[in-house]
Amino acid sequence: MDVSIINIGDELLLGQVVNTNAATMGRMLVEAGMEVKRTVVVGDVYDDIWQAVDEAIHSSDAVLVTGGLGPTKDDITKKLLCDYFHSELVESPVALENVRRIFAVRGFELTPVNRAQALVPKCCEVLNNDLGTAPCMLFNSEFQKLNFEKGDTLQNSKSKIQNSLLVSLPGVPFEMEWLMENRVIPRLREHFRTDVIVNKNILVQGIGESFLSDLIEPWELALPENIRLAYLPAAGMLKLRLTCRGEKNSSLLTPHSPLLEGLYALAGQYIVGEDCETLSELVHKTLTERGLTLATAESCTGGSIASALTAQAGSSAYFKGGVVAYSNEVKESALGVKHSTLEAHGAVSEATVREMAEGARQRLGADLAIATSGIAGPGGGTTEKPVGTIWIAVATPSGTEAVLLSFPGRRRQQNVECTVNQGFAMLMKTVRSEGK
C-alpha cells in the first residue's frame, strides 16, 4: 500500500524549520510495512493545499496531512478539509473534553479561541490527541458516503478514493509522533492488513560503499526475495539495513543466523556492531553492558565525542567526563602532555595523542580513554600536515593504540564527524579484541 504525506507550513518552505516530521513519519511507516510514495510540502495557502490533497487522494491508498491545525487564523487545514469533503464544522464532544482536560493540567482558563479547537468537520472521526489540543481527524470512504448527496468530484472520480483514508495530524513533532504510534498506524494496519516488517541494522566502518558492495555482491544476490538490503552512508561509516517483509524468512535476521554468518564471512573485519542506529548508540550500549567507564580528550573534535555520548539518557553510568584540549597549555595542564612532546612533535602527532589519551584515562579515573588531535581546517594546514591530518588514540589498562587518519579535501564539519565515528569504531574494536 502507498502512502502520501503532505506537510503544511510556510516555515517549512522558507527553511525556518527543518521538516523532521516527514523523516519521522517515513521511518515509522516503513517499520510498519507501508511505503511512502511521495512527500509534498506546501505553505499555508488554500489553493496549494487543496491541490496537494486532491493529487494525493487520487494516487495513494492513504494520505497523511500534518500542520495547519492551530488556533490562529493562518491555520486553515480544518476549514479546507471541511470544504473538500462537503461537510460542516461541528463541536466534537470528544475533542472538547480533551481540550478541557489539557487546560486543566496546565492551569489555564479555557478561552473561546481554545474552545474552537474542538470544532471538526462532521464527516470525520476524531482520534484522541492525548498530548495536545489540536484534534487528529480521520476521513474514510464510509464517513464520506454519508455526506455525499450531491454529485461531487470524489464520487465521480475513477480514483482509489473509495478505499482510501486521509488523516490530518498536528505538526508539533512530539504530538504527531505520539499520534502516529498510538492512533494512526494501528488504524492503517487494521484497514490495510499490512505485512509484518523485521529490520536489522549492521554498522560498518573502514570500507567505502562501492568497495563493500563489490565485496558482498555474491551474498547480496543470494538474498531471499522478501529481504531487502539498503546501504545508508554516514560520516566515516556505513549502515547496512536488512528489511524482511512478512513472516517468511524473518528468522534469518536473528543473531548468528546462517544468513548473517554469510555476511560476516565476507565482510566481518569491517563490521563494528549490530542493532543500533549509530556508533554512539553502540558505544553507549556496549560500555553500559560491560560496566566499563570512559573518558575523552578532544582537540580537533572539540567536544563532539562527549556531546554525542551525553545526548543519550543514562550516559552518566559509564561516561566520567572529558577534556576539550584546544590549546597546547590545556593539553599540558589538564591532561599532562609533556611540554617536550609538544615541542618535539607538535600537537598533531602520535606522541601527543597517546599522552592525551593516557592523561585522560589516569586523571579522569576511567577504564578507557579516547583522544583526538588533528587539523580540522579550513586553516592550519601545512605541507607535512595538511588539513584532514588527524590522530586518534585509545588507551586501556593494557596499553594505548594510535592511528593516523587522512581526509584530504574535506570540510571542517566532515573532518570532525568522520573523526568521531572512526574514534567510536576504534574504541569498539579495542573493547572487543581485549575481551573487555
Next chain:
Amino acid sequence: MDVSIINIGDELLLGQVVNTNAATMGRMLVEAGMEVKRTVVVGDVYDDIWQAVDEAIHSSDAVLVTGGLGPTKDDITKKLLCDYFHSELVESPVALENVRRIFAVRGFELTPVNRAQALVPKCCEVLNNDLGTAPCMLFNSEFQKLNFEKGDTLQNSKSKIQNSLLVSLPGVPFEMEWLMENRVIPRLREHFRTDVIVNKNILVQGIGESFLSDLIEPWELALPENIRLAYLPAAGMLKLRLTCRGEKNSSLLTPHSPLLEGLYALAGQYIVGEDCETLSELVHKTLTERGLTLATAESCTGGSIASALTAQAGSSAYFKGGVVAYSNEVKESALGVKHSTLEAHGAVSEATVREMAEGARQRLGADLAIATSGIAGPGGGTTEKPVGTIWIAVATPSGTEAVLLSFPGRRRQQNVECTVNQGFAMLMKTVRSEGK
C-alpha cells in the same frame, strides 16, 4: 518568481535521512528574494521523478532538483532529464576536467565508473561543482530550443516552460549549498532580475514569542510595507528577521537606524545581538573581536557548548578548552570543586556551578569561563530538583554570576539546547555589561 524544489532519494522517503536540503535551499532562496511554492520528495523511481518534474516545470518559474546524480545504478536523474528534454548523453570536457582534478587531489585513480560522472545531457549547461564529481546542470529554454526538432510535450504546452529554468544539483548537502550560493542563485537572479533583498537578524532571549509579539506590536504595525518581520524560534531563544525587498527603505536596516532604535526602545532588554544566525556565532564574533579567551566547564550540557563553538573555523583564537565534568570526581579533580561543596549542596547547585566556572577559568587560563550543571532528564529528578533544574555560571576577572533555569516538562535534548543558548546569552550580557 516561484520556485519548486524536488528532492530525490529513497533514503528521504524512508526517513533514513532528514531532508535538510529543502530547508537550506528555502532559506537561501528567500534571502535572495525568491519564493518557494512547493517542495516534493520522491524516491529513485523513474515515473515518480518524471511526474514531479513535469508538474513543477509547468507551474513554476524555476525548478531545482537535488539527488540521483551518483555513479551507481540507482541514480537515474541524468538519464531521466536527458529523456525529458529529448537530448543525448555526451561527455562534457568541463565536467571531465573537474572529475580529474578531484581524483588527483584525493590521490585515487580515475575508473570508468567515475569518468561516467562527466556524461551530461547535450542540451544542458554544466555549472562547475568545485567540491565534488557530480555535475550541476542547468537547462533553460534557449538550450532546449536547440534540441527540440520533433513536436514534443514541452513546445506544445501552454505552460511557463519557455521562460523557466531547471537546475539539477547533487544531493550531498555541502556540495548543494556551495553550488546554490556560488552558481545557482547568481544565475537565477540574473535570469529573473529579482529585487535586492536586505536581511537583518536580531537575536532575542528571555521572552516568549507571543509576549514579544504583544510588546512590539505598535512598532511592528508601523513597519514600511516592503519590510517584513519573521519570528524564528529556536531552543531557548528567538531570532527576529527583518527582510527588506527592493532598494527603498533598505537604509532603515543599518545599525542604529531610527527604525531599529524603535525596536530597542521597546524590547532592548531582551536583545542579545545582531547580524548573526546563532548565539554561538555571536559569541565567536564578539570574543574574537575583543580578544577575550574562554574556557568551559560542562556537566549537563555534556560538551555541547564546546562543540558549538569549535564547529566554527577560527575558534582556537579565543577558545582555550573545556572540561566535561560528568562525574563528581571529575568536577573535583579537573576543576577543583571542593568535596565539601558537593557534599553540602550537591552537583546541581549554585555553589557547585560557581566553583566549576571559577575552576575552569583559573585552571584552563582563560579570561572568561562558563559552567553548567543540571538535570537534563529523563531520569535523575527529585522533588526539590526536578528534571529541568539547571544552573549556569559565568566567571570573569571581576567576579562570578550564577542563574537558575527551570524547564518543566521538557525533553533531554531540549533541556541541553536551551541551556546552551541561555548560557551564550548570559555570557554576552556579562561581556557587554563589564564593557569588555
